[in-house]
Amino acid sequence: MKASSLIRKCKFDKNGLVPAIIQDAKTAQVLMVAYMNRQALKKTLETKKTCFFSRSRKKLWLKGESSGHIQRVRGVFLDCDGDAILIKVAQKEAACHTGYYSCFYREMDLKKGQLKIKGKRIFDPKKIYR
Amino acid sequence: MKASSLIRKCKFDKNGLVPAIIQDAKTAQVLMVAYMNRQALKKTLETKKTCFFSRSRKKLWLKGESSGHIQRVRGVFLDCDGDAILIKVAQKEAACHTGYYSCFYREMDLKKGQLKIKGKRIFDPKKIYR
Numbered sequence: 001m002k003a004s005s006l007i008r009k010c011k012f013d014k015n016g017l018v019p020a021i022i023q024d025a026k027t028a029q030v031l032m033v034a035y036m037n038r039q040a041l042k043k044t045l046e047t048k049k050t051c052f053f054s055r056s057r058k059k060l061w062l063k064g065e066s067s068g069h070i071q072r073v074r075g076v077f078l079d080c081d082g083d084a085i086l087i088k089v090a091q092k093e094a095a096c097h098t099g100y101y102s103c104f105y106r107e108m109d110l111k112k113g114q115l116k117i118k119g120k121r122i123f124d125p126k127k128i129y130r
Numbered sequence: 131m132k133a134s135s136l137i138r139k140c141k142f143d144k145n146g147l148v149p150a151i152i153q154d155a156k157t158a159q160v161l162m163v164a165y166m167n168r169q170a171l172k173k174t175l176e177t178k179k180t181c182f183f184s185r186s187r188k189k190l191w192l193k194g195e196s197s198g199h200i201q202r203v204r205g206v207f208l209d210c211d212g213d214a215i216l217i218k219v220a221q222k223e224a225a226c227h228t229g230y231y232s233c234f235y236r237e238m239d240l241k242k243g244q245l246k247i248k249g250k251r252i253f254d255p256k257k258i259y260r
Contacts, residue, residue: 077236077248079233084233084234110175113132
């Protein structure tokens with residue numbers, strides 16, 4: 001494991017963060033976007049479970065730490081500019097805290113000017129988060 | 131077309147930006163990440179071609195304006211928090227300015243601590259950008 005030389009190739013912004021796009025390794029569905037600092041990326045590479053930096057709580061969070069809905073890392077890609085990361089994962093249960101498999105469960109309906117729900121709820125958030 | 135009511139549902143950050151993940155509508159491959167301000171999103175929704183805000187040049191850029199490699203919008207999704215957008219597109223030629231189809235053409239090799247190229251170059255950047 002040589003995480004440090006890979007981490008050096010990432011360009012973190014002035015807040016020390018890089019956006020990470022999380023994609024289902026099997027279906028290629030985009031599940032969520034979250035942010036990583038150096039420590040979160042290191043932890044993700046070393047443990048093979050996604051770990052992010054919460055911009056609101058100002059601390060690391062292991063994805064699934066309260067829900068159990070962890071993401072096992074299957075592949076990590078860096079973009080051409082080095083300032084965005086794509087991570088392919090095996091998602092346990094569902095990615096979104098609302099209960100949907102993907103956080104992108106609302107599509108813009110341009111004719112009606114409304115958001116419409118796409119996909120089904122996989123779990124009831126009230127039962128998972130107490 | 132009721133773009134304004136949809137734009138109001140997006141949470142732009144303190145710089146007035148929201149990250150947009152661009153995904154191939156057919157293959158589901160993630161092509162790139164770029165940023166939109168309100169104006170770029172409005173233009174994207176109205177013209178059905180992706181338009182971004184360049185953080186380095188501080189201005190709007192129509193994707194493909196110099197290369198011709200435009201992206202036709204097939205669907206626009208908003209995430210649960212409203213602070214990230216997913217856009218499914220039909221990509222002309224290739225998305226990356228390096229000539230690769232996707233900007234995420236380098237995979238982290240955790241054993242070797244190196245990036246390895248995935249995918250083939252579709253065009254020669256020297257011939258496209260003068």
